[in-house]
Amino acid sequence: MTPRAAARPGGRSARVQQSVHTAVRELQAEHGRDDLTVPQIAARAGVTPSTVYRRWGSLSELLSDVAVERLRPETQPADHGNLREDLEHWAADFLEEMSSPPGRSYIRDALSGDPDGSNAGQCSGYAVEQVTTILHRAAERGEDVPDTDTVMDHIVAPLMYRILFRPGLLDPRYARDLVTTVFYRLMPLP
Amino acid sequence: MTPRAAARPGGRSARVQQSVHTAVRELQAEHGRDDLTVPQIAARAGVTPSTVYRRWGSLSELLSDVAVERLRPETQPADHGNLREDLEHWAADFLEEMSSPPGRSYIRDALSGDPDGSNAGQCSGYAVEQVTTILHRAAERGEDVPDTDTVMDHIVAPLMYRILFRPGLLDPRYARDLVTTVFYRLMPLP
Numbered sequence: 001m002t003p004r005a006a007a008r009p010g011g012r013s014a015r016v017q018q019s020v021h022t023a024v025r026e027l028q029a030e031h032g033r034d035d036l037t038v039p040q041i042a043a044r045a046g047v048t049p050s051t052v053y054r055r056w057g058s059l060s061e062l063l064s065d066v067a068v069e070r071l072r073p074e075t076q077p078a079d080h081g082n083l084r085e086d087l088e089h090w091a092a093d094f095l096e097e098m099s100s101p102p103g104r105s106y107i108r109d110a111l112s113g114d115p116d117g118s119n120a121g122q123c124s125g126y127a128v129e130q131v132t133t134i135l136h137r138a139a140e141r142g143e144d145v146p147d148t149d150t151v152m153d154h155i156v157a158p159l160m161y162r163i164l165f166r167p168g169l170l171d172p173r174y175a176r177d178l179v180t181t182v183f184y185r186l187m188p189l190p
Numbered sequence: 191m192t193p194r195a196a197a198r199p200g201g202r203s204a205r206v207q208q209s210v211h212t213a214v215r216e217l218q219a220e221h222g223r224d225d226l227t228v229p230q231i232a233a234r235a236g237v238t239p240s241t242v243y244r245r246w247g248s249l250s251e252l253l254s255d256v257a258v259e260r261l262r263p264e265t266q267p268a269d270h271g272n273l274r275e276d277l278e279h280w281a282a283d284f285l286e287e288m289s290s291p292p293g294r295s296y297i298r299d300a301l302s303g304d305p306d307g308s309n310a311g312q313c314s315g316y317a318v319e320q321v322t323t324i325l326h327r328a329a330e331r332g333e334d335v336p337d338t339d340t341v342m343d344h345i346v347a348p349l350m351y352r353i354l355f356r357p358g359l360l361d362p363r364y365a366r367d368l369v370t371t372v373f374y375r376l377m378p379l380p
Contacts, residue, residue: 112302117357124355149359153368157351158343165314165350166342167307178343185375 019045020052024066036063060113067109068119070102077130083138083145084183090134091155091175094127099163099170107164127156150186155179209235210242214256226253250303257299258309260292267320273328273335274373280324281345281365284317289353289360297354317346340376345369 023044027036038059042049056062077090097103110119128148135145155178162170213234217226228249232239246252267280287293300309318338325335345368352360 108302111354112298120355121358124351152351152356153348154344158347160351160355161314161342161347164301165310168311169339181376186371 016045016047016051016055020047020055020062021066021069024062025070038062058113060109061115062113063109064111064113064119067106068122070106071110071123071126073126073130077134079137082141083134083143084179086134086138087151087155087179087182088176090130091159091179092172094156095159095163095170095172095175098160099167104163107160124152124156128152131156144187146182146187150182154182154186206235206237206241206245210237210245210252211256211259214252215260228252248303250299251305252303253299254301254303254309257296258312260296261300261313261316263316263320267324269327272331273324273333274369276324276328277341277345277369277372278366280320281349281369282362284346285349285353285360285362285365288350289357294353297350314342314346318342321346334377336372336377340372344372344376 020041023041024036027041027044036059038052039049041059041062042052045052052062056065077086080086080089098107107123110123114120131151132148135148135151138145155175158178159175162174210231213231214226217231217234226249228242229239231249231252232242235242242252246255267276270276270279288297297313300313304310321341322338325338325341328335345365348368349365352364
């Protein structure tokens with residue numbers, strides 16, 4: 001969220017946000033993401049262009065906000081009964097989603113219209129929440145668990161780095177190999 | 191590099207590239223990065239706007255190419271006589287450079303005007319080269335060395351992830367802690 005949008009105010013302001021976000025999603029689905037303009041979005045949303053500029057500052061900040069909303073996970077991580085499988089499935093799903101063409105576009109949009117870094121922080125916040133849920137569940141089962149930052153640093157970060165910078169090296173085994181490394185090498189020492 | 195620019199052709203074409211890149215750098219230094227327009231860049235470079243569009247496609251692709259050039263390391267990694275110090279110093283320098291305000295802008299520019307991912311690939315290629323140099327030197331000294339991808343996945347990737355997504359968690363000790371983890375936990379098993 002940009003500071004302007006962070007307040008999530010109710011009433012007219014919330015309706016404007018929703019109709020503008022919906023307009024962006026519809027136009028992206030119809031035209032692809034490279035051709036959007038603020039006047040076109042405003043017309044579809046039934047607001048004036050100056051409303052969009054006043055609220056979001058620029059097209060890229062608006063696209064960043066929309067992208068972050070689309071990156072929000074819709075479900076809790078699945079419970080497979082043990083930590084290893086929970087992490088393997090979650091990491092495989094994360095990789096598949098984020099490395100898809102829409103996933104890559106959303107990550108790029110989220111990063112590029114984000115002058116203060118708060119939208120990028122929101123993206124990693126989603127991953128932190130999901131990982132924390134998985135680890136908490138495992139700890140309640142009595143399993144040994146790594147801490148959240150170990151999973152962020154050594155599973156999520158390498159996945160995201162390859163998605164953004166080295167996509168040629170991604171394959172379905174990679175997420176599983178990172179989980180194996182955490183299990184055999186990076187668990188807390190007794 | 192975008193495909194158009196990848197050929198690095200000589201003669202007039204190379205001169206155009208150089209004068210346009212120089213114009214972008216000068217204008218960014220004078221005005222900041224948010225206000226640039228193609229006509230303004232073309233005027234400073236002494237070319238027509240259509241030359242810029244023909245060659246780079248869009249402003250964001252041009253800015254991406256310029257950013258990648260600026261992220262190119264200017265020197266070989268320093269030789270401190272042992273792998274651990276070489277990696278600690280290199281990782282600390284990488285963190286300092288990439289997390290600085292200009293570093294962050296270049297990374298964001300490199301990623302955002304990069305439809306085919308080749309500029310992002312070039313950025314990670316620079317890191318791969320530097321890490322490979324460090325590891326090769328250590329192997330020649332007879333030290334045990336991790337492989338390049340272990341360093342990319344467990345030092346470079348976590349650094350870049352926090353730079354882009356979790357800047358509040360960066361501190362100077364972090365790079366050193368990642369090197370320690372590789373040394374004590376992720377070296378090749380005998």
